[in-house]
Amino acid sequence: MKWFLFYPELFYFAGGMVFLGLSMLKHSNPRRDYFAAMFLAALGLLVCLINVNQEGFLFLKAYRVDLFSQVFKVMLSLGLFLVICICSELKAIAERHHPEFYLLLFVCTLAMMMLVSGAHILTIYVALELSSYSLYVLVALRRDERLGLEAGLKYFLVGIFVSAVMLLGVALLYSATQATYLADMIRVLPGALDSPLVVIGLLLTLCGFFFKLAVFPFHFWAPDVYQGAANQATAYIATASKVAAIAILTRMVAVTGDGSIYLAHVLVILSIISMTVGNLAAIVQKDLKRLLAYSAVAHAGYVLIGILSMNQLGYSSVIFYAMALLVMKFTAFLVVVKVADDGNNLQMSQLAGLHRRSPLLAMALMVSVFSLAGIPPTIGFTGKFLVFAAAMEKGYFTLVLIAMINVVISLYYYLLILKAAYMQEPAETQAPLHVSPPVKILAGLLVCVMVVAGIFPRYLIELASAAAAVFN
Amino acid sequence: MEYTNFPYLSAILLSCIVGLLVILFIPEERQTQIKWVSAVFSGITLILSIYLFLAYDKTQGGLQFVEKVPWVESLGITYFNAADGFNLPMLLLTGIVFFTGVLTMWELENRVKEFYAFYFLMVAAVFGLFMSMDLFFIFIWYDVSLFPMYLLIVVWGTTRKEYGAMKLTLYLLAGSALVLPAIIYLFVGSGLNTFDITLLMRSGTFTPYQQKFAFILFYIGFGILAGVWPFHTWSPVGHVAAPHGVSMVHAGVLMKIGGFAILRVGIFLCPEGWQHWAQLMAVLATIGIVYGAFVGLSQKDLKYVIGYSSVSHMGIVGLGLSTVSVDGLNGAVFQMFAHGVMTALFFSAVGYIYDRTHTKVISELGGLSRIMPVASTYFIVAALASMGIPGLASFWGELMVFIAAFKTYPVRGALAVCALVVSALFMLRVVQGTFYGPKNNKYVHLTDVTFGLGIPRMILLATLLLFGLFPALIFDMIETASIPFFNGLP
Numbered sequence: 001m002k003w004f005l006f007y008p009e010l011f012y013f014a015g016g017m018v019f020l021g022l023s024m025l026k027h028s029n030p031r032r033d034y035f036a037a038m039f040l041a042a043l044g045l046l047v048c049l050i051n052v053n054q055e056g057f058l059f060l061k062a063y064r065v066d067l068f069s070q071v072f073k074v075m076l077s078l079g080l081f082l083v084i085c086i087c088s089e090l091k092a093i094a095e096r097h098h099p100e101f102y103l104l105l106f107v108c109t110l111a112m113m114m115l116v117s118g119a120h121i122l123t124i125y126v127a128l129e130l131s132s133y134s135l136y137v138l139v140a141l142r143r144d145e146r147l148g149l150e151a152g153l154k155y156f157l158v159g160i161f162v163s164a165v166m167l168l169g170v171a172l173l174y175s176a177t178q179a180t181y182l183a184d185m186i187r188v189l190p191g192a193l194d195s196p197l198v199v200i201g202l203l204l205t206l207c208g209f210f211f212k213l214a215v216f217p218f219h220f221w222a223p224d225v226y227q228g229a230a231n232q233a234t235a236y237i238a239t240a241s242k243v244a245a246i247a248i249l250t251r252m253v254a255v256t257g258d259g260s261i262y263l264a265h266v267l268v269i270l271s272i273i274s275m276t277v278g279n280l281a282a283i284v285q286k287d288l289k290r291l292l293a294y295s296a297v298a299h300a301g302y303v304l305i306g307i308l309s310m311n312q313l314g315y316s317s318v319i320f321y322a323m324a325l326l327v328m329k330f331t332a333f334l335v336v337v338k339v340a341d342d343g344n345n346l347q348m349s350q351l352a353g354l355h356r357r358s359p360l361l362a363m364a365l366m367v368s369v370f371s372l373a374g375i376p377p378t379i380g381f382t383g384k385f386l387v388f389a390a391a392m393e394k395g396y397f398t399l400v401l402i403a404m405i406n407v408v409i410s411l412y413y414y415l416l417i418l419k420a421a422y423m424q425e426p427a428e429t430q431a432p433l434h435v436s437p438p439v440k441i442l443a444g445l446l447v448c449v450m451v452v453a454g455i456f457p458r459y460l461i462e463l464a465s466a467a468a469a470v471f472n
Numbered sequence: 473m474e475y476t477n478f479p480y481l482s483a484i485l486l487s488c489i490v491g492l493l494v495i496l497f498i499p500e501e502r503q504t505q506i507k508w509v510s511a512v513f514s515g516i517t518l519i520l521s522i523y524l525f526l527a528y529d530k531t532q533g534g535l536q537f538v539e540k541v542p543w544v545e546s547l548g549i550t551y552f553n554a555a556d557g558f559n560l561p562m563l564l565l566t567g568i569v570f571f572t573g574v575l576t577m578w579e580l581e582n583r584v585k586e587f588y589a590f591y592f593l594m595v596a597a598v599f600g601l602f603m604s605m606d607l608f609f610i611f612i613w614y615d616v617s618l619f620p621m622y623l624l625i626v627v628w629g630t631t632r633k634e635y636g637a638m639k640l641t642l643y644l645l646a647g648s649a650l651v652l653p654a655i656i657y658l659f660v661g662s663g664l665n666t667f668d669i670t671l672l673m674r675s676g677t678f679t680p681y682q683q684k685f686a687f688i689l690f691y692i693g694f695g696i697l698a699g700v701w702p703f704h705t706w707s708p709v710g711h712v713a714a715p716h717g718v719s720m721v722h723a724g725v726l727m728k729i730g731g732f733a734i735l736r737v738g739i740f741l742c743p744e745g746w747q748h749w750a751q752l753m754a755v756l757a758t759i760g761i762v763y764g765a766f767v768g769l770s771q772k773d774l775k776y777v778i779g780y781s782s783v784s785h786m787g788i789v790g791l792g793l794s795t796v797s798v799d800g801l802n803g804a805v806f807q808m809f810a811h812g813v814m815t816a817l818f819f820s821a822v823g824y825i826y827d828r829t830h831t832k833v834i835s836e837l838g839g840l841s842r843i844m845p846v847a848s849t850y851f852i853v854a855a856l857a858s859m860g861i862p863g864l865a866s867f868w869g870e871l872m873v874f875i876a877a878f879k880t881y882p883v884r885g886a887l888a889v890c891a892l893v894v895s896a897l898f899m900l901r902v903v904q905g906t907f908y909g910p911k912n913n914k915y916v917h918l919t920d921v922t923f924g925l926g927i928p929r930m931i932l933l934a935t936l937l938l939f940g941l942f943p944a945l946i947f948d949m950i951e952t953a954s955i956p957f958f959n960g961l962p
Contacts, residue, residue, distance in 0.1 A: 144810040170611055355586070375619050375645075385652075389547075392656040400656065402647035415622055415638060421625050423634075458544045465546065 005056050005065045008073050009117075010112040011047045013441040015040040016103050022100035030098050035104040048077040051398075056117050061181065062120035071319065071467045072116040072247040075326055075410075079240030080109045082330050083232055085442060091266050091343030093228035094143050101141060105236060110135035112244035120297040121170050121205075124248060125163075128208055131244065132159050135237060139229040143343070151228020158221045162211040169204025176201055182255050190257035199262045206252060212245035215304060217295040223281075226293035229442040231340060233242055234289055235333035238296055239326050246322045249428030250315055256469040260310075267308035268399055283413045288336055288459055290344045291413060293331070295372060298323040298410060299325060307404060309394045316468035317386035320460060324371070324383035327453075331368035331446045335361050338435060351420040358433040362421050372448050373414040374407050378454040386461070422461040480524055481553040482681045484563070485639060487516040487840070488596035495589050502869050503584045504935050509572075514571045517599070519556035521567030525560050525949070532558040535555065535605070535954035541730030542705050543606075548659075548666035552606040557953030558805060561946050562602045562732055565812040568935055569724040570595045572928035576664040576820045577717035579827060579925075580628070590620040591717065598725050602732065607655050607667040608866045610737060614651070614697075617726060618644045621710075621718070621868025625810075631773070631832075636713025643696055643706035650693035651737075652949055654686045656743060673740045675960075680744045687745025691753065694835045699786040701760035710778030712832075719775070723782050728808045731789045735801070739793070743961050747798065749891035753794035754877075758884040765895040772823075774832040778818045784813045784895055785866075793874035796879045801954040803872025806946055810865035810939065814857040818931040821851035824925065825906075828918045833904060839911030848907045852928040855903050859896040866941040868947070872896025 003010075022033060045078030050071045057063065082103065093101050111131035118124035136159065140152025174180060176197045177188045186265065192198045211218040226234045256263060285291035305323075306318035338361055339354065340346040355362040371380030384407070388400045435443075453460055491513030498506050528536055535554040543549040555563070573591070580587060597617035599675065604610050655667075660670055661682050672678075678686070696703040707727070712718050735906035739746045764784030771777045785807065792804030824847050825840065826832050841848040857864040860871075870892070877885035921929070939946055 203805070370619060376615045381612075381615070385656075388652065389656050389660065392653070392660045397657060400653045401649075404652055405646075406647050408642060409647045409811060412642060415641060418623065419626055419634070422623055456543075458546075461544060461546060 002056055002058065004051075005054050005376070006448070008048045008051055009110055009113050010045070012106050012113065013222070015044060016106040016110065019099045019103035019106060023103060024398050028098065029095045029297070030090065030095050032099040033102060034084075037087065037105075038082045040106070041084045045077045045081050046076070047071075048074045056357070059120070059123075060207045061183070062123045063114075063117050064119035065117055067253070068247070068319070068467045068470045069117040069409055071114050071463065072243065072394070074323070074399070075243050075323060076116070076240050077113050077238070079326055081104060081332070081462070083236045083239065084437075086235065086334055086337045086442070087232050088436075089341060089343070090230070090232060091341075092142050092144070092232070100102050101138070102143075104138045106132045108138065108236070109240065112240060115244050116247040118248070119182050120154070121173070121174070121182070125166065126175075128212070128248070128342055129163060131241070132212075135153055135241065138233045138236070139225055142228065142230045147228045147229070151225045152366070155221050158218070159211065161329055162218060163206055166208030169201050169207065170386035171206065172197060172201030173205055185255045186257065189255055190260075193256060193260040193262065202256065202263060203266060209245055209249040209252065210420050212268070213242060213249060213300045213303065214293075214297050215270055215300045216277050216297065218430055219274065219278070219300070223290045226289045226296075227345060230335045230364055231333065231343065231345075235330060235337065238329045238333060239294065239400075242296065242329070243322045243326055246318060246325075249306055250251040253310065254312070254315060258310055259398060264308050264310065267304050268396070271308065271404055272399065273301075273302045273365045274298065274304065277405050278368040279409045279413075282410070285413070286348050288348055288351070288417070291348070291417075292332060293337075295410065295413075296329070298406065299366060299372075301417075302384060302387055302403060303397075305391050305399060311390060311393060312356060312465070312472070313386070313393055315471055316388035316461070316464040317383070317390045318385050319384040319464040319467050320457075323377040323460060323464070324453075326429065327446060327449055328368045328371040328378070328380050331364050331373065331443070331450065334443060334446065335365045336440075338433065338439065341433070346419050348417065349424075351417065352424040352426040353430060354421040356432070357430060358435055360440055360443055361433065361435065364447050366418055367447045367450050368416050369414045373411050376454060377451060379450050379457070380454075380462075382454055382457040473769055478610065480520055480537050481555060482518050482539055484520045484567075485596055486512050486597060487520070488592050488835075492589055493768055494593065495585060498585065500585045501583065502584075506584050506588055507578060510592070511571070512576045512742060513592070514595075517595075518571040521563045524555055525564045528555060528560055528949065530952050533956060540780050547608075548664070548668070548717070549608045550666075550668055551609065552668060553601065553603040554605050557949045557951065559732070560604045560949055561805060561809045563599065563799065564651065565728065565809050566595065566598050566602060566725050568931065569812060571719055571821060572816060572931050573717040573720045574827050575928035576720060576823055577715070580715075581779070583627065587624070590624050591721070592622070594620040595721060595725075600730060601729055605668060605669045606657070607659070607672070607737065607767055609667075610733065611648070611652060611655055614729065614733065615645070615648055617654050617729065618648070620724075621714075621722065623713075624718045625710065625714045628718070629713040630715070630826075630949070631712050632709070633713040633774075637839045638704045640710035640713075641660040643703070646900040647693040647696035647703075647871060650689045654689035656692065657687050658682070658812060660721070667913045668741060669736070673871065674688045675743075678742065679940055680748075682868040683742035683745035684748045685745070685747035687738050687742035688750055689744070691749060692713050693735060694730045694733040695954045696730070696788075697727060698728055698734065698790065699760070699783050700730075700790055701756055701763055701783065701787065703876075704760065704764075704783045704786075707783060708776050711782070711819075712775040716819050716826070719819040719823075720816040723778070723819060724812040724869075727782065727786055731786065731793070733810050734793060735804070740957075751798050752911060753790060754881050757787045757790030757794055758782065758888050760790065761888045762891040762894075765891040765898065769894060769898040769901070772833055772835060774822050774834060774906065777834075777898065778815060778822065782811070782815055784891065785858070788870055788873050788888070791884070795876040797876045798951075798954050799872050800876035800880075800957050801957075802950045803869050803876055805864065805954075806868030806943070807873060807948045809946060810869045810936070812934045813932055814854055814864075814866055817850060817929060817936065818858070820929050821847060821854060821931060824921055824929075825851070829915050834905045837912060837915075838909045839907070840861045840915070841907040842911055843915055843918055845924060846921045850921075852907065852922060853933055853936065855899040859899050860892060863937070863940045865936045865943070867940060868889065868943040
């Protein structure tokens, strides 16, 4: 047993236990909880970074540690760290619930790390459920119970339905191939993909991950949950949770090898509908978090383009895209959290005059919005470019064209955000936003990362291709 | 290819970017300081572009001032800048319009810092596009040059600015939605794993089918920016909505990006596609020339008149490109240069008048030549250039294009020349309505252009005259690129 392979997971488990202990203390102390979480998350990021080059198998080969999983673990721990950075004023969660809030974040991160390393279908299922259940509670924790409970319940109902469907798919897949290890499936599946039973089993299994990624038709929870959850919790769902979903979806699709034309066709259709539905629905949104939810549906569509290409460039482009999504989505939520400093939801109209109230946040919003829209020279553009290049290599010209048209549609609502922040003036003059120096540095850093990684994407691309090489 | 020690081309880009950063770190209140910094850095780009124009060795030709740095090796992306006979006039044009645009906006008082920051970003991208020889970078610069437009128009613009800004941005990015798939299509199709245009343009890289397919995407995609009929409707609306300095860059330089990119990307990489679609290009260009002239005839707003005359003039560029001849190419590039300077002068002149009278409606003005004779002169000279009067630069561009067009497409050429008469008519109508006739007493107290504010207009006017009298300065330059290019065609 090589325990050092399991250090990141053990660390996050221990972190969760710390908060379990803190939650039992009589006196609540938000500052203490916040700094403890910050310290542990930073340490966790460090642990993941140290572990990035490890490789090996654990637990009867049900658990695989490779560059792919380790890169995603770094992204997940980074996501957790960033989200905790914006938790200094956690007004949407009752103070006595703060330790539980951090506990759930740590456990959820642990579960997602197990998800990206899972090499056995049941490990994957259990990890998926653990992460989902943490999120259900996280969403329902909001102080405003009407919003939080409704969102949590919706999330939960859709979630358990999908997980039942997924279990059915796993059963079908097992009955057809007698394989539960992904390594065995790789041997059996490519030859068996003509059989309807296998294709249906595989698709039903993928449904669980589509749900996580908010791909059509499993996206209905997204707007309500984004709106109902506390802003920080939404930020976590939009960043870390999506990254984990991308990882596991990639791993599962890679299992099928290269031969599945049916699977590719289904994914093409899902991708087109996701992009189009997400972008069209986002146009009419007034609540910024709902808008970002629909934009997440659209981004799920772009991610699918990379995955369905099923080639080396496709997988590496998806890994790159996951990094891009993490940074740009988080930046948008940083602005949401800081502008809505009372912990309520943020309407588009509340962005008015942002360029005067805090030029830095306005600039961060601008860069993240352009990055989400895929305008160069930002990391979002490079991600889209790689994804499209991968699809073109497989000859999906029409798909790329449709995706580009979707990019233009999406630009409309992204520009509306910018217009609100840069042009519209609030009805009554508002005081400048109080942004603490660490947050200023963070926002500045994020802007730099998005732009610099857009201009010099070389090392990230090389890292992504190295991580994708495990599928060879 | 010749490598030089000092990277002049990158220095142009750098002076834009350093200027941008310096502006970002000056406090908002120090407006004069921001304007001086902008003037200095844009002046540096102008000097560098003039230097390049003069230092280019015409006897040797080919690509000079080459800078090549591998960027993303796994994808074959190279930071590859070079100057040749096609892009040097464009760089010079950008330098002139940039510098004069900064000076034209000297009287701006609202959010000065942000304005110049976005302005520098946009122009940096324009420079980058003109000098780049790498397909990937061309696309990046293309998109970067577009998105500051939205904020520049929506914050500092005038008439129907929200509508105009959104329409312009969506139209132009729809163009890039066609261009990006075409670029990736060629990249994947070539199998060379490179975005280097000099490598991709070797004959035999692409099959005729690939060339035809990609060319039409490039033509429509870049053509939207070049104001090709029927994709031009964003252009008059956008010009009217934009602040003057932005209109100058936009009509003067940005629309040229469209024409130039059709040449650099479409025609260079897909010559067979070009020959295949030339007939269609000629038809659309002729319609654009005629349509722009007639619609311009009925406009009531000064900026709309200029906007539609731009559509008409960019049609001439398109017609030149469609002739598939050396004269046509020379004429098209010359026309791009001349039209850029001319429209910049137009918008600069209108800008002065609008800032004083707060109206652009022709019927509300009148008799201005007696109130502000100097300001009127600038506009009238631009109008004369627009009519193609000999002695001003645009005459030569139009002449070359029409000679080439008559040879290839007699009927379409004749139609286009007739349209010139119409466009002369509408320009004269505007000049008469705005500057002659009864004086409007509301504006009697207004002052004329001072010497300082007149500098940008004088520079533009001098450029029009210089290249009108000595067209060989540019024609010799273009021929160093167009003749070898033609000889290399299959």
